[in-house]
Amino acid sequence: MKEKEFSKKMVMPKKTNIKYCEGLVSIADRYELLHQRGIAIWFTGLSGSGKSTIAMALEKAFFEKRKLSYLLDSDNVRLGISKDLGFSKKDRKENIRRIGEVSKLFVEAGFIVLLSFISPYRADRDEVKRLHEAANLKFVEVFVDCPLAEAERRDPKGLYKKAREGKIENFTGIDDPYEAPVRADLCLRTDQLTLEEEVAAVLGYLECNHIIDVQCLNQSDSNRQNAQEIKSGASV
Amino acid sequence: MKEKEFSKKMVMPKKTNIKYCEGLVSIADRYELLHQRGIAIWFTGLSGSGKSTIAMALEKAFFEKRKLSYLLDSDNVRLGISKDLGFSKKDRKENIRRIGEVSKLFVEAGFIVLLSFISPYRADRDEVKRLHEAANLKFVEVFVDCPLAEAERRDPKGLYKKAREGKIENFTGIDDPYEAPVRADLCLRTDQLTLEEEVAAVLGYLECNHIIDVQCLNQSDSNRQNAQEIKSGASV
Numbered sequence: 050m051k052e053k054e055f056s057k058k059m060v061m062p063k064k065t066n067i068k069y070c071e072g073l074v075s076i077a078d079r080y081e082l083l084h085q086r087g088i089a090i091w092f093t094g095l096s097g098s099g100k101s102t103i104a105m106a107l108e109k110a111f112f113e114k115r116k117l118s119y120l121l122d123s124d125n126v127r128l129g130i131s132k133d134l135g136f137s138k139k140d141r142k143e144n145i146r147r148i149g150e151v152s153k154l155f156v157e158a159g160f161i162v163l164l165s166f167i168s169p170y171r172a173d174r175d176e177v178k179r180l181h182e183a184a185n186l187k188f189v190e191v192f193v194d195c196p197l198a199e200a201e202r203r204d205p206k207g208l209y210k211k212a213r214e215g216k217i218e219n220f221t222g223i224d225d226p227y228e229a230p231v232r233a234d235l236c237l238r239t240d241q242l243t244l245e246e247e248v249a250a251v252l253g254y255l256e257c258n259h260i261i262d263v264q265c266l267n268q269s270d271s272n273r274q275n276a277q278e279i280k281s282g283a284s285v
Numbered sequence: 286m287k288e289k290e291f292s293k294k295m296v297m298p299k300k301t302n303i304k305y306c307e308g309l310v311s312i313a314d315r316y317e318l319l320h321q322r323g324i325a326i327w328f329t330g331l332s333g334s335g336k337s338t339i340a341m342a343l344e345k346a347f348f349e350k351r352k353l354s355y356l357l358d359s360d361n362v363r364l365g366i367s368k369d370l371g372f373s374k375k376d377r378k379e380n381i382r383r384i385g386e387v388s389k390l391f392v393e394a395g396f397i398v399l400l401s402f403i404s405p406y407r408a409d410r411d412e413v414k415r416l417h418e419a420a421n422l423k424f425v426e427v428f429v430d431c432p433l434a435e436a437e438r439r440d441p442k443g444l445y446k447k448a449r450e451g452k453i454e455n456f457t458g459i460d461d462p463y464e465a466p467v468r469a470d471l472c473l474r475t476d477q478l479t480l481e482e483e484v485a486a487v488l489g490y491l492e493c494n495h496i497i498d499v500q501c502l503n504q505s506d507s508n509r510q511n512a513q514e515i516k517s518g519a520s521v
Contacts, residue, residue: 151387
């Protein structure tokens with residue numbers, strides 16, 4: 050793991066008197082401390098497609114492997130950092146922009162960030178991807194691909210029903226567009242796969258592409274081993 | 286350490302159709318995995334008072350103790366999540382609100398978050414403190430107390446000079462107010478202390494108040510011991 054690979058790139062300031070502050074602990078330092086590389090895994094798809102269900106199951110799977118992950122979920126974010134925003138195209142764009150910036154911070158900090166957002170506009174998602182890649186941070190886009198008819202049949206929150214009745218406006222798939230990814234890193238047909246298969250597909254993708262070793266800490270004495278690895282300088 | 290203490294409180298939704306999503310990995314789970322409790326340490330003070338210098342030195346000190354910390358700095362945030370904001374009172378309020386929400390996420394995730402922001406308005410800081418405390422998250426306010434004359438004498442970025450010349454507007458301490466904390470958890474007179482003394486004061490405060498055991502990982506078998514302490518209910 051080369052330190053240079055993870056170094057923060059200089060960002061050109063958009064405001065006078067502001068410049069990027071590097072800090073004394075590098076991204077590589079934190080990745081070493083955590084025995085993992087930070088990564089953003091972005092789940093996009095219709096409401097009811099299964100994004101958050103997969104993300105939650107993955108968070109648990111990572112935890113059981115002693116990997117540190119954190120789930121950022123649309124509903125939670127909209128009660129917090131984006132609580133001043135609505136669902137117009139402009140507000141959706143700003144919502145995704147802010148989430149992208151938060152994600153970048155978490156990836157720099159060393160987390161596996163699981164992001165579950167409808168994020169209907171391709172350009173907004175691409176912008177977040179660019180933000181990460183410009184800083185040499187890993188970003189994986191997962192298309193949670195579920196046909197509208199099936200998502201509407203599930204309707205876990207009863208939102209499609211309300212949207213069809215006109216009680217909710219700007220609802221993705223009904224009166225607002227969803228632009229499917231063109232080059233997602235992974236597609237999950239959630240109308241055809243079980244949750245276990247979906248989780249395995251994501252873990253398998255990460256493993257096959259050597260993005261993060263998710264198998265290495267499945268042992269009873271993993272913490273102790275971890276500490277020894279830090280001291281001996283082993284990479285993961 | 287009781288799990289209940291760290292559980293996310295139900296947040297009343299401000300928008301229809303949004304409710305808080307709890308996840309399958311609890312805050313206590315993550316604190317156990319990291320062998321530390323998440324905490325926000327907020328440094329407030331004039332430009333040039335030494336906030337970021339202390340925060341950076343602390344980040345390094347925590348790293349050397351194998352504790353996971355992360356520095357959120359005003360200049361960096363303003364190139365990212367708040368890059369659409371200026372320096373009016375309204376924009377400063379929104380900037381601090383967003384930072385507060387990001388801080389909350391990081392503390393929930395298990396980080397020691399070091400926040401270095403002038404944050405001139407008491408009400409804005411208090412709001413961030415309330416946000417954390419309402420979720421049973423630890424928040425420590427550190428007043429980086431440096432007389433204006435000394436901060437202006439240092440003028441590390443040449444900003445006071447520009448402000449005096451009228452080239453920068455809304456500059457805290459010159460043509461914008463700074464409201465000093467009334468009940469800060471810790472005050473550091475940075476015109477009288479060395480950097481080492483300041484770092485020691487913060488670490489000492491955290492230790493004396495059993496907020497985080499910053500010494501415990503200086504031992505060969507410390508990770509394992511920590512895990513046992515957590516399981517037996519000892520605080521860290």
